[in-house]
Amino acid sequence: MARAPGMSVRLKLTLSYAGFVMLAGALLLAAVWRFLLRYVPDGVIITRRFVPNRSDLMNAFVPAATVVLVFLLVFGLVGGWILAGRMLTPLARITYATRKAANGSLSHRIRLPGRKDEFRELADAFDTMLARLEAHVAEQQRFAANASHELRTPLAIAQTLLDVARNDPISDTGELVDRLHAVNTRAIGLTEALLLLSRADQRGFTRYHVDLSLIAEEATETLLPLAEKRGVTIETSGDMTPTVGSHELLLQMATNLVHNAIVHNLAEQGTVWVTTAIQPDAVLLVVENTGGRLAPQLVSTLVEPFQRGTKRIRTDQAGVGLGLAIVKSIAQAHGGTLTLTSRPAGGLRVAVRLPAYQSSSTRSVSWPPPSP
Structure with a gap:
């Protein structure tokens, strides 16, 4: 399905991390500001500077808070980009394995190292699915080859009997009919067995x-x-x-x-x-x-x-x-x-x-x- 391009998951996680850091920093600065307004009265000396009123306190606090928020923004973006990349590394391996499977390579396995977590469980489940799918495809290929061989055998026998009868017009047609009947019966029995096997595999029956x-x-x-x-x-x-x-x-x-x-x-x-x-x-x-x-x-x-x-x-x-x-x-x-x-x-x-x-x-x- 064709989809419009959008932001990558790594960029979304980076923005989420940066936004969370900014929000946490803003809340912390708001708490500090509230503390200053409540517990620091007029006329108190802060870091050897006399603050005569709250207006002067704001003039001193806002620039410092702005610098802190800018630092937190840069820190959140850079750190979030690095952390998101490390967190999504297993997902990249899973994506690579999925693409190889989509191209027909069912023998490839992720084999994600490390301790058990959500990505490890997903990778192990995907490896198990690939193993079962590979075995199923191989079984279906063997089944198709064997079924073709089994169906070809009675047809080849019938063709041989007809060729012999055509080249020998005085041959006993009664014996030919009996042998063709036996061959045809075997072919019908094989076909019915294949249909029954297919029906059971599809589970399309009433219980x-x-x-x-x-x-x-x-x-x-x-x-x-x-x-x-x-x-x-x-x-x-x-x-x-x-x-x-x-x-x-x-x-x-x-x-x-x-x-x-x-x-x-x-x-x-x-x-x-x-x-x-x-x-x-x-x-x-x-x-x-x-x-x-x-x-x-x-x-x-x-x-x-x-x-x-x-x-x-x-x-x-x-x-x-x-x-x-x-x-x-x-x-x-x-x-x-x-x-x-x-x-x-x-x-x-x-x-x-x-x-x-x-x-x-x-x-x-x-x-x-x-x-x-």
């Missing part, structure tokens, strides 16, 4: 009172045929877990967790445990599954988009690599957290922690809550 335990049961019942097909046993337990959020998104979150636990399990006689619990200020959804031992380094990357954990997937249900990324985004959009830990006996433990719904008996709240 209602929901029971997370019922949502977990619904997701388990939906995936029960898949579990039976793979020989996986699902065990559910827990309490009522009231929270506030989108039923659709929370159901997608629970479905992704249970589906992930079923697919990435033992080849035979695997088990999935789905548990809900309530705490004083939060509700928990915990999904555990048996499986191979997972290295902590691998577990820490599973929530990143398109990180499938290739050592534990099966080729018929590889997915698009967005399952846990979507779960993390949905949990964060609801003010919650996602925690992944490897089980000592093998497999994965995923815990989602969401804010608990406080009933009207414990706090006043309008229902349904307004969307953000």
